[in-house]
Amino acid sequence: MxxxxxxxxxxxxxxxxxxxxxxxxxxxxxxxxxxxxxxxxxxxxxxxxxxxxxxxxxxxxxxxxxxxxxxxxxxxxxxxxxxxxxxxxxxxxxxxxxxxxxxxxxxxxxxxxxxxxxxxxxxxxxxxxxxxxxxxxxxxxxxxxxxxxxxxxxxxxxxxxxxxxxxxxxxxxxxxxxxxxxxxxxxxxxxxxxxxxxxxxxxxxxxxxxxxxxxxxxxxxxxxxxxxxxxxxxxxxxxxxxxxxxxxxxxxxxxxxxxxxxxLGLRKRRKPELIACPTCGRTEIDLIGMVGKVKKALEEIKEPIKVAVMGCVVNGPGEADDADVALCGGKNKVVIYRQGEKVATVAAEKAVETLLEQVRLSCRQK
Ligand code: SF4
Missing domain, CATH: 3.20.20.20 (Dihydropteroate synthase-like)
Known part of the structure; x- marks a missing residue:
């Protein structure tokens, strides 16, 4: 978006x-x-x-x-x-x-x-x-x-x-x-x-x-x-x-x-933008580890896609609305969104893999 x-x-x-x-x-x-x-x-x-x-x-x-x-x-x-x-x-x-x-x-x-x-x-x-x-x-x-x-x-x-x-x-x-x-x-x-x-x-x-x-x-x-x-x-x-x-x-x-x-929105590059929450006492998943993996995987992608990796429901759904693909953490599980719509709920271990599948799907549709 x-x-x-x-x-x-x-x-x-x-x-x-x-x-x-x-x-x-x-x-x-x-x-x-x-x-x-x-x-x-x-x-x-x-x-x-x-x-x-x-x-x-x-x-x-x-x-x-x-x-x-x-x-x-x-x-x-x-x-x-x-x-x-x-x-x-x-x-x-x-x-x-x-x-x-x-x-x-x-x-x-x-x-x-x-x-x-x-x-x-x-x-x-x-x-x-x-x-x-x-x-x-x-x-x-x-x-x-x-x-x-x-x-x-x-x-x-x-x-x-x-x-x-x-x-x-x-x-x-x-x-x-x-x-x-x-x-x-x-x-x-x-x-x-x-x-x-x-x-x-x-x-x-x-x-x-x-x-x-x-x-x-x-x-x-x-x-x-x-x-x-x-x-x-x-x-x-x-x-x-x-x-x-x-x-x-x-x-x-x-x-x-x-x-x-x-x-500043002055120029856009054909590359992904990654949004991540800073984590806090509500975070119940290894969010920092997930951000590192997602960031590395996004280096291969040349589309201006916005991806959000969020720790919990406080700001997660809001960022998901604003992103092409988002991950929102819960207790040992995550919800994945694409274009603001909930598309999957998976165990934390499957979070990055599922998010990246949705990223690729979103890129193909761009
Ligand atoms: S999104 Fe949730 S886990 Fe992340 S910083 Fe905000 S309140 Fe904490």
Missing amino acids: EHTYNLGSRRPTRQVKVGELQIGSDSPIVVQSMTNVFTHDIDRCAAQINKMTENGCELVRLAVPRAEDTAALPEILRQVSVPIVADVHFHFERALEAIDAGVAKIRLNPGNIKDRGEVERVIAACKDKGVAIRVGVNQGSVVERRDLQVRAREKEQDLSILMVDKLRGYVEIFQDNHFDSLILSAKCHDAARCIQVNRAVSAEFDYPLHLGLTHAGDSQTGAVRSATALGTLLAEGIGDTMRVSLAGDPMTEIEAAWEILNS
């Missing part, structure tokens, strides 16, 4: 083409992530990108700190199907090499490429090849500047204002060069500031916005912080592409990003 939620409309922006993707305005919010292996380790890097794509990543960024990384790009691009973003810091040459290799987008930090002429050479090359650029400001880069003037202003002004000021300065370089394929980002490590600064950026600029936190943390803390910040902004119609930055496997980032979009 699919629900859509009316969260209000998306903020209108320009649309920017990134490979085959359109980012901005009414285009679907794009899920992106970043590789965490050396780019010059070609086979490993391409394998990770392909795994990320299979897991729902629509745009993949990779770091190109050395010439050997950009030299690896043509072969990597040959092995993958998703648009690639080259992440460039300090060396504008890496951007030029990546553009030549055929990347779809460059992530550029004009703050660490000091010579404006070098930034303008990158802009010209992107214009020539139809490559988009993300330009962003990070909370850290504002705070850590050893610029006494900025330090003094920082005391007087809110950090968000400083970040928007800095971003405005960057944007002017692109506007002076009549470059429109621009995506903006303003990243912070705390959720409240991320919300505040992105609201300010979206109020001032009509370029698409890339949402994300910097250094969000380990997978649990980081996912909660990201869901708080990105979820709030997305619910307000702000944000056109997103990365959930988590320490560890990029697949966890991709899963978290989709979970946020799915929870």
